[in-house]
Amino acid sequence: MKIGTRLLVLFVFLAVVLSGVVFAGFEYSKHSVVETQSSHVEQKPDEIAQTLETRFDGLQRTTRLWATNPAVGAHGSARQRRALREFADQTTFDGVSVIASNGTMTAIAADLDSATRQRLVGRSFGDRRYFREAIAGRTYVSEPVTASSGHYIVTISTPIYRNGSVVGTLNAALHLQNGTVFEAIDSVAGRNLGVTIRSRSGTVIYDREPRPNTDLIVANATVRETGWTVTVRGSRRVFAAELKTVTYRQLGGVALVLLLIGGYGWLFYSRVLRFHDALLDGFEALKDNEYGHRIDVRTPGEWSRLASGFNETSRTLEAYERERRTRERELRRFKRAVEATGHAVYITDTDGVIEYVNPAFKEITGYDAADAVGENARILQSGEMSEEYYERMWTTILEGDVWEEELVDQRNDGERYHAYQTVAPIPDAEGRVTAFVAIQTEITERKQLEADLRESIQQLRVIDRVLRHNLRNDTNVIEGFARLVEEEATGETERYATRIRETSEKLRALTDKERKITKFLSDPPDVEPTELVEAVEAVVAAASERHPAAVMTTELPEPGTCTARATPAVAQAVEELIENAVVHSDRERPTVDVRIERDADAARIVVADDGPGIPEMERGVLTGEAEIEPLYHGSGLGLWLVNLVVSQSDGSLTFDENAPRGSVVTIELPRH
Numbered sequence: 001m002k003i004g005t006r007l008l009v010l011f012v013f014l015a016v017v018l019s020g021v022v023f024a025g026f027e028y029s030k031h032s033v034v035e036t037q038s039s040h041v042e043q044k045p046d047e048i049a050q051t052l053e054t055r056f057d058g059l060q061r062t063t064r065l066w067a068t069n070p071a072v073g074a075h076g077s078a079r080q081r082r083a084l085r086e087f088a089d090q091t092t093f094d095g096v097s098v099i100a101s102n103g104t105m106t107a108i109a110a111d112l113d114s115a116t117r118q119r120l121v122g123r124s125f126g127d128r129r130y131f132r133e134a135i136a137g138r139t140y141v142s143e144p145v146t147a148s149s150g151h152y153i154v155t156i157s158t159p160i161y162r163n164g165s166v167v168g169t170l171n172a173a174l175h176l177q178n179g180t181v182f183e184a185i186d187s188v189a190g191r192n193l194g195v196t197i198r199s200r201s202g203t204v205i206y207d208r209e210p211r212p213n214t215d216l217i218v219a220n221a222t223v224r225e226t227g228w229t230v231t232v233r234g235s236r237r238v239f240a241a242e243l244k245t246v247t248y249r250q251l252g253g254v255a256l257v258l259l260l261i262g263g264y265g266w267l268f269y270s271r272v273l274r275f276h277d278a279l280l281d282g283f284e285a286l287k288d289n290e291y292g293h294r295i296d297v298r299t300p301g302e303w304s305r306l307a308s309g310f311n312e313t314s315r316t317l318e319a320y321e322r323e324r325r326t327r328e329r330e331l332r333r334f335k336r337a338v339e340a341t342g343h344a345v346y347i348t349d350t351d352g353v354i355e356y357v358n359p360a361f362k363e364i365t366g367y368d369a370a371d372a373v374g375e376n377a378r379i380l381q382s383g384e385m386s387e388e389y390y391e392r393m394w395t396t397i398l399e400g401d402v403w404e405e406e407l408v409d410q411r412n413d414g415e416r417y418h419a420y421q422t423v424a425p426i427p428d429a430e431g432r433v434t435a436f437v438a439i440q441t442e443i444t445e446r447k448q449l450e451a452d453l454r455e456s457i458q459q460l461r462v463i464d465r466v467l468r469h470n471l472r473n474d475t476n477v478i479e480g481f482a483r484l485v486e487e488e489a490t491g492e493t494e495r496y497a498t499r500i501r502e503t504s505e506k507l508r509a510l511t512d513k514e515r516k517i518t519k520f521l522s523d524p525p526d527v528e529p530t531e532l533v534e535a536v537e538a539v540v541a542a543a544s545e546r547h548p549a550a551v552m553t554t555e556l557p558e559p560g561t562c563t564a565r566a567t568p569a570v571a572q573a574v575e576e577l578i579e580n581a582v583v584h585s586d587r588e589r590p591t592v593d594v595r596i597e598r599d600a601d602a603a604r605i606v607v608a609d610d611g612p613g614i615p616e617m618e619r620g621v622l623t624g625e626a627e628i629e630p631l632y633h634g635s636g637l638g639l640w641l642v643n644l645v646v647s648q649s650d651g652s653l654t655f656d657e658n659a660p661r662g663s664v665v666t667i668e669l670p671r672h
Contacts, residue, residue: 038217041234044189045221048230051184056156056225059174060139062091063158067170072098073160075106075168084109087172094153095173099125101135101166110173130157134169141226144176144205152176152205154226182206194233200226210235282310289321344419344440347426350398350433352377364419364442366412377438382410397425397436406443418447525567527649529672532596532603533559535571540594543578547590550582555595562596564603564669566649573645574605576638577665581609603669610662614639614655642667 066072071083080098087096088109095110103126108117125131133140134157144152153173160168176182182197185206189195194210210216210233221230285293294311338345344361348354354372362368365380372379385407396403403423410416419440426435479501486497533556544552564570574594581592590611597604642665646653651669658664 038234038236041193041217041232042219044193044195044232044234045219045230047188048185048195048232049221049223049228051188052181052223052228052230053225055181055184056141056223059092059156059172060141060158060225063156063170063172064139066091067158067160070162072170073162073167075100080107081109091172092174093156093172094175097171097173098160098168099131099171100168102126103131106168130155130171131169133157134159134171135166137166143201144199144203147175149175176205189232192234196231196233197223198229198231200228212237282314344442345437346372346377347435347437348377349435352436355435361440364411364417364440365409366415371412380409382408382416384408384416393423397423398433400425400427400431400433409440417442418444525569525648527565527567529563530566530568530570531560532562532564532566532570532605532669533557536574536594536596536605539571539575539578543575543582543592547582549589550585551589551591552578553591553593555593557596557598562598562603563672564649565672566651566669567645569645570605570649570667570669573642573667574607576642577607577667580638581607581611581663585609585611587611598671601671603671605667605669606664607666608658608662608664610658613657613661613663614665 066083066087069083071077071079072087074080074083075098084096084098084107087093095108095112097105097108097110097120099105103124105121105123105125108120110117112120128142130140130142137159139156139158142155142157144154147153153175155171155173157169157171159166160170174181185195185208189208192211194213194216195206195208196204197206198204205228212235213233215236216233217236219232221232222228223230282293282295293314295307338358341358342360342363344364345358346354346361347356353374353376357367357369357372361372365372367379389405389407393403393405402425404421406418406420408416409419420443421438421440423436423438425433426437428434483497483501486494486501489497536556537554537559540552540554544550578592578594582590587610590609593606593608595606595608597606643653646667646669649669651667654666654668656664656666
């Protein structure tokens with residue numbers, strides 16, 4: 001049995017006991033009993049009137065609510081007719097119409113044939129009282145009128161407002177006999193009381209005879225909402241006989257009822273009150289934020305389920321509280337991070353209106369939060385970016401994608417600046433875009449540096465062309481004269497001429513290296529997937545042909561099995577390392593070993609030789625561990641080119657000693 005049912009049974013038992021005690025005294029004073037029942041009859045008109053008032057109050061509220069629908073005031077439109085049909089379908093009213101402020105009916109929804117409906121629409125109803133009352137701004141319930149069906153009809157009229165003015169009235173018709181208004185009278189009055197309801201004009205709109213219809217008690221009340229008079233009549237004979245019968249029956253059961261109430265009281269205490277106290281203690285604990293509190297009730301049935309439900313709720317609240325605190329910590333951490341970052345961060349709604357800016361936003365744009373929040377992000381636009389740029393950006397972010405581009409914006413003082421901007425949509429739980437977060441990194445200085453660098457590179461190219469042309473011409477002259485002297489002279493002079501010629505050839509080779517470095521600096525190739533095995537094999541094969549006296553060995557994996565991210569010039573870097581090992585070797589048959597090592601993240605090209613080794617000063621300069629001093633003399637530009645190629649490929653260059661002599665140079669590149 002449910003808790004509410006048990007409580008109801010208990011109260012019924014208590015009421016029966018109290019009634020039995022009272023009815024025992026009715027034998028000594030029948031007149032007192034009848035007077036009590038007369039009071040009961042006298043209360044019924046007020047109860048019925050209150051019931052009708054409540055019903056009409058609800059009907060008026062419904063009518064006023066529907067009158068706020070903008071479509072209801074759209075006179076003569078399809079929207080208005082559709083709204084009236086919905087009103088008639090969704091409420092208990094039997095028909096509804098709208099009368100414009102000039103008294104003309106503009107629409108009606110009722111169970112009428114089309115001819116009647118057409119005859120009514122356009123007709124003037126300005127003389128009707130319900131229209132006049134409603135057009136004056138009051139909700140009015142009309143006097144009942146008799147319909148063709150013989151039923152009484154009332155009309156509830158209310159004003160229709162537009163922009164503060166009354167533009168018409170909404171009029172809802174109700175058949176009183178169709179069960180909408182009077183169906184509650186039987187339940188309030190009971191079977192034996194007679195009820196009569198008269199309108200303000202005295203017309204009887206509801207009448208039910210009392211049973212029996214003699215020795216009557218009559219009481220009246222007025223329905224405030226309609227002005228109707230409610231008359232209730234009851235027979236003293238019926239009341240007295242019924243009360244006497246009830247009194248006799250209940251006197252014999254008083255003792256039994258008292259025993260039952262005592263037993264039920266104990267059951268109620270043991271099954272309800274103890275659990276009630278435990279439950280109250282539990283809610284007090286939850287109120288004090290002591291989430292996770294548990295109550296232990298071993299009573300079977302609903303109490304046990306209630307206890308389980310409370311405990312589950314308490315555990316859920318405890319978990320929610322932990323999650324809430326965790327989220328608050330994360331939000332505080334995120335907010336501190338956003339406010340501490342040097343990038344401008346701002347959040348806008350889907351129309352671009354700024355809702356939040358971080359402190360760096362003011363440092364970059366010049367707008368503080370008070371100036372920016374509430375403004376459209378267009379305040380940053382400089383006019384440099386095309387309309388097509390912004391159209392592509394909005395298309396991208398409204399589709400839920402991230403936008404990343406450079407742009408030129410304008411500070412609060414009118415100064416323009418370059419920024420790299422990322423705009424990301426912020427979706428809700430259902431995936432709909434509700435806002436956007438934008439992050440701007442100012443790159444004005446970088447853009448200026450890039451412009452300066454481009455200018456410097458252009459100048460470097462000019463100098464390179466001039467220097468290479470002049471130097472090549474001069475070395476050709478020197479080399480030509482040296483050869484003539486070498487062919488004609490003997491002894492010491494011949495040796496000097498040979499030295500001059502060899503130096504000239506080295507100088508011309510140095511010029512070629514300088515050209516490669518200059519070209520690499522001015523137009524660096526892109527990093528792309530490069531198959532290392534085939535590239536290294538080709539370089540070693542070409543070097544072996546150029547230097548047949550050198551001994552070259554390789555240790556390479558299968559072709560096509562080692563791909564790294566590098567510039568195409570990585571093959572030239574390997575060639576320079578092999579060339580450097582052979583040219584600077586102090587042996588008649590230099591030995592060069594080339595191998596490729598690899599793991600999951602990196603690939604390494606190792607070039608080992610048995611020469612005199614790379615000087616410590618040159619290695620330090622190339623790796624950045626030492627500065628170029630006035631007395632520094634590099635052994636050649638080849639290693640510089642190697643270092644540039646490896647750096648451009650996001651790799652690293654290391655130098656080690658070979659055993660028992662020589663150098664080991666390792667190029668490490670990221671795997672693709």
